[in-house]
Amino acid sequence: MVSGQKAGPVLVKGIGDDCATIISRSKRQLLTVDAFVEGVHFNRRWTSARDAGWKALVANLSDIAAAGGRPRVALISLELPPSMEISWLKGFYSGLLACARRYGVAVAGGNISRSTHFASHITLTGDAPKSIVGRSGARSGDVLAVTGSLGGSLAGLMCLKKGIKGGAVSSAIARHNRPVPRLKDGRMLAGVAHALIDISDGLVHEAGLLADASGVRMVMDAGMFPVHPAAKALAKTRLRICQEELAGTSGEEYELLAAVPRNKTAWALKRGMKVVGLVAKGKGVLVTGLRKKSPTGFNHFR
Numbered sequence: 001m002v003s004g005q006k007a008g009p010v011l012v013k014g015i016g017d018d019c020a021t022i023i024s025r026s027k028r029q030l031l032t033v034d035a036f037v038e039g040v041h042f043n044r045r046w047t048s049a050r051d052a053g054w055k056a057l058v059a060n061l062s063d064i065a066a067a068g069g070r071p072r073v074a075l076i077s078l079e080l081p082p083s084m085e086i087s088w089l090k091g092f093y094s095g096l097l098a099c100a101r102r103y104g105v106a107v108a109g110g111n112i113s114r115s116t117h118f119a120s121h122i123t124l125t126g127d128a129p130k131s132i133v134g135r136s137g138a139r140s141g142d143v144l145a146v147t148g149s150l151g152g153s154l155a156g157l158m159c160l161k162k163g164i165k166g167g168a169v170s171s172a173i174a175r176h177n178r179p180v181p182r183l184k185d186g187r188m189l190a191g192v193a194h195a196l197i198d199i200s201d202g203l204v205h206e207a208g209l210l211a212d213a214s215g216v217r218m219v220m221d222a223g224m225f226p227v228h229p230a231a232k233a234l235a236k237t238r239l240r241i242c243q244e245e246l247a248g249t250s251g252e253e254y255e256l257l258a259a260v261p262r263n264k265t266a267w268a269l270k271r272g273m274k275v276v277g278l279v280a281k282g283k284g285v286l287v288t289g290l291r292k293k294s295p296t297g298f299n300h301f302r
Contacts, residue, residue: 058181079121
């Protein structure tokens with residue numbers, strides 16, 4: 001964790017959430033930045049330039065979604081090796097700009113630097129909702145609910161690495177290469193959810209971040225995890241992995257995990273969310289329904 005300024009007249013919400021919130025001319029704005037590094041976040045052997053560009057921006061958009069906001073302006077900083085093909089770079093920007101157009105983002109400019117490897121660093125602004133939501137508001141008694149289904153992205157990545165083809169593989173790979181940010185759901189949840197986070201490094205991992213930020217304990221049942229259809233189809237037969245483990249550890253899903261007041265459970269279910277557990281007193285995360293130790297998710301330094 002990098003240290004930063006505490007909240008004040010300009011900085012309403014700082015480090016510790018998916019986006020910082022600032023006040024500019026009496027208007028709250030969101031700020032977020034993400035790195036997208038070759039060899040860490042993608043591999044050119046199985047990720048096209050266009051898909052890489054799309055994914056690079058989606059990571060930022062998902063942070064805006066987790067803050068309940070609307071994305072506005074992006075600045076792009078690129079690190080380029082001398083051997084970089086112009087055709088690949090054009091493909092990257094083609095995918096990035098397609099994503100920007102799809103979600104109403106204006107790409108305002110950026111910077112280019114020489115490097116030994118390819119990397120992009122994107123800063124994205126957004127309009128903050130009237131009710132600020134972050135990671136630190138979960139309360140004992142809340143219900144944990146997620147949008148969409150999980151496990152498809154990791155299943156797709158595993159298939160790409162293993163060279164598995166056929167059947168549900170194409171659906172899983174599409175889930176991995178072309179994720180969809182839950183911007184509409186984030187705006188819907190702002191003002192209702194006590195806490196909200198996007199699932200970029202795995203459901204269990206994100207639940208732990210909510211628990212730490214809120215000073216509570218997350219109790220989840222793996223049997224309640226909503227598993228992506230492709231992950232269900234591939235888990236035991238092709239990937240030889242428990243489908244619940246796929247759902248609990250899969251990164252780059254970009255679904256949203258929310259701590260919702262218990263009296264809003266029906267509201268969440270009506271809007272397509274799935275309950276995966278409860279918020280309790282205590283610390284950390286407890287996952288029941290798995291034979292092995294609770295999954296953790298992606299760790300940048302492991």
